[in-house]
Amino acid sequence: MPFDALSDASDEALLVAYGNGDTAAASALVLRLTPRVLGYAARVLGDRAEAEDVVQEAMLRLWRIAPDWRQGEAKVTTWLYRVTVNLCTDRLRKSGRSVDIDAVVEPDDGRASVEATLIETDRAA
Template sequence: MAMAFDAEDDRSDEALLALYGRGDAGAARVLTLRLTPLAFRVAARMLGDKAEAEDVAQEAMLRLWRQAPNWQGGQARVTTWLYRVAVNLATDRLRKRRGLPLDEAPEPVETAPGAVGRMIEAERAAALDAALMALPERQREAVILRHLEGLSNPEIAEIMGVGVEAVESLTARGKRGLTAALAGRRAELGYDDD
């Protein structure tokens, strides 16, 4: 019972990390439940290997725990820091797979958008979130699992307890609903030059 409550804890990641840095084991439990899936997801997408992704997620979380007592709030979001660590760990594993010495491998290209780009991304994300919330629950679930989490239709069918055809139908109807909800906002969201 406590785990379900912990997963819904409304304290920020930064506040929880500061609490853990002062010895609060409950804060570590909440952060583990909240953040490990993020690190795992990015590693799994990069590596294509769940076992390796689990190792990367575990190492990223261990580094976060070591960082906790020295965490400087306001410099970076915990999730941003964790994603970066997970990406770097996964990149290191990919380089090792290719047999390149780490000091000879090229550095990852910086693809982070500037301030204006981040503002546009935030507006687009808010518009998408609002449009998703307007969808019927099952359509919203299918669209999120397929297009935001990248799961396959058979995986989604198993999660939702429906057939693959039902997933395809739910996803298609959800996408049509999103298209209709966002249709008049293309220019506002910066898509006028696409």
């Protein structure tokens, strides 16, 4: 994928390109997603070094599934955040620490909530 196209490509397009062997697409995706995922993990864990380990593991899992990514089933960011949440929860459990998961703000995936969708459907009817 040409360099100019990388910055304009969707996360899904970059992941699919990486799954097809394009390492430049993987680099672009890492640069795009790492800051947000790292910030989230650091807030949950309260330790930046531990958060970096979690992000590294989450990205490795993303790379492993890249060749088998099924387009349209989920957003890359949603999948990556879910893996990150699970890894953070596992680390907290193993260390004996806990966090109120309800108190941690979930990242916005850009879609309307189920409740908002139902209200809009009722109004349209």
